[in-house]
Structure formats: C-alpha cells, structure tokens
Amino acid sequence: MTENNGASNMTDKSEMTQEERKAQRHKERQQRVKETVDAKIAAAQEEKGILLVLTGNGKGKSTSGFGTIARSVGHGKKAVVVQFIKGNWDCGERTLLEGAGVDFHVMGTGFTWETQDREKDTQAAESAWAAAEKLLKDETIDCLMLDELTYMISYHYLDVERVVEALKNRPKMQHVIVTGRACHRAIVELADTVSEVQPIKHAFEAGIKAQPGFDY
Numbered sequence: 001m002t003e004n005n006g007a008s009n010m011t012d013k014s015e016m017t018q019e020e021r022k023a024q025r026h027k028e029r030q031q032r033v034k035e036t037v038d039a040k041i042a043a044a045q046e047e048k049g050i051l052l053v054l055t056g057n058g059k060g061k062s063t064s065g066f067g068t069i070a071r072s073v074g075h076g077k078k079a080v081v082v083q084f085i086k087g088n089w090d091c092g093e094r095t096l097l098e099g100a101g102v103d104f105h106v107m108g109t110g111f112t113w114e115t116q117d118r119e120k121d122t123q124a125a126e127s128a129w130a131a132a133e134k135l136l137k138d139e140t141i142d143c144l145m146l147d148e149l150t151y152m153i154s155y156h157y158l159d160v161e162r163v164v165e166a167l168k169n170r171p172k173m174q175h176v177i178v179t180g181r182a183c184h185r186a187i188v189e190l191a192d193t194v195s196e197v198q199p200i201k202h203a204f205e206a207g208i209k210a211q212p213g214f215d216y
Contacts, residue, residue, distance in 0.1 A: 049174040051167060051191045055150060055183040058197035065145050065177040066093040072175070073100050077142035082132045083107060084125065084180075085148040091216055105131040125157035132166070139171040150180030150187075160184050 016024070052068070054061040072079045081097070082105045094104050107128040129152065135144050152158040164186050167176060178187060188194055210216060 048172060048192075049170065049176065050193060052175070052177045053183050053188060053191040053194040054177065054179045054197065055181060055188075055194065056196035056198050057181055058199040059202060061179040061181075061197050062147050063093070064195070064197075065147060065179045066097065068175075068177055069097060069102060069143060069145050070100075072143035073097070073102060078140055079143040079145070080135055080141050081105070081145040081147060082128055082135065082149075083147045084128055084152050090212065092213060105135075121155070122157045125152045128152075129158055129163075136166045136170040136174070136176070139174070141171075141174055143175045143177070145177040145179070147177075148180045149178050150183045153184045153187075154182050160186050163187065164190060 052065075054064050066081075069079045069081060079097075080103045081094070083091075083094075084107045094106075098104060105128060107124050132144075132146055132149075135141050149158075149163070153160045153163060167187070167190060170176065178191070183194075204210065
C-alpha cells in the first residue's frame, strides 16, 4: 500500500508542468520563511521603550523619525520633538504634527555654519538639552524625538556621558529617536535599533535647490 502511494506521488510530480513545479517550490520556500518568522515572533516577548538611532550621511533620517512620531500619534500616544541645529525656519513636518498635538522644542539658532558663534551655539544647545532632560524623565511621554542631537556631541556642545546617562535612566516604556550624522559610538552601543542611511545620489549635489513640500 505504501509502495503504491509512493509510486503515485512520483507519478503526480512527474506529471506536474514546469509552472506547477515552480509554484510548488515557491510555496515550500515561503513556508520555511513563515516558520522562521513565526519562531522569531514567538521568542520576542519583552516590552520596553526602544532607543532608535537613525544615522549616516544619506538623506531621510529626520523624515524617517517624523514618520515614527506620526505613527505614535496615530495610536493615540503622546509624542514630543526636540529639534537641534535646524532653527525656526519653515518645516512641513512641524506644521503638520503640531496640528496633531505634538509639542516641539526648537533650539532656534539654525545651522552652526551660519551662526559661526560657538558660545551662542553652546548656550542654545544647553537650553534645548535642558528641555530634553525633563522630557526624558516624564513618564507621560510615550515617544520622544531628539532631532539632530548627534551634532551637539560631535561639536562638543554637550557631554556624551551626560546624554547617555539621561537616555539610560528614562522611563521604562518611553521610546526615543535620535537622528543625525556620525552618532557617537556610546549611543550606538546603548541603542536597541540602529539604521544607517547611506547616500547614493543627492539632488543638491547636482545643483538642485531644496524645495518646500519635499525637502522640508
């Protein structure tokens, strides 16, 4: 009986068309993928606030962070953004998210290569970081974005140990997003998730100006 069934199966497979065999192999591969993914989902049971770092020289780090803030708001969570570097110039994400109830704390001095005033920039960074430290102690904040924070450490406006300490001691369920180039290794090591955005091409390098509604 078993031999007959085996012979029947062999006959069935031999009678399958090439497209049917491809479909069968695809189904088997996807089943193995599903089993792997299901096992990872079953193993991931811890719940905690995530420290997400978005770094690298490519375009889109802040944009990605704002997307996560929007997702948080969409789930009825309380989200706040602290913006370093960029100043008070028009920002489409800020306009949209403030309308959705997201508080923004903006450093306000603009790009450091425009101010060219280290003392002024350091004072502005200290002020913005003081606001961030309070938010990092606030259990009512579900998601906090520290936009372009990495530059404050790279330029030595803020002490990295002070920043790491505040990130470590934040409320257990608070998610934090840190964006900016050249993230300090101490923050990378502390982070739960790190994504590095790498440039392949950039319109600005080809002489195309930054445009509202797309670049900011």
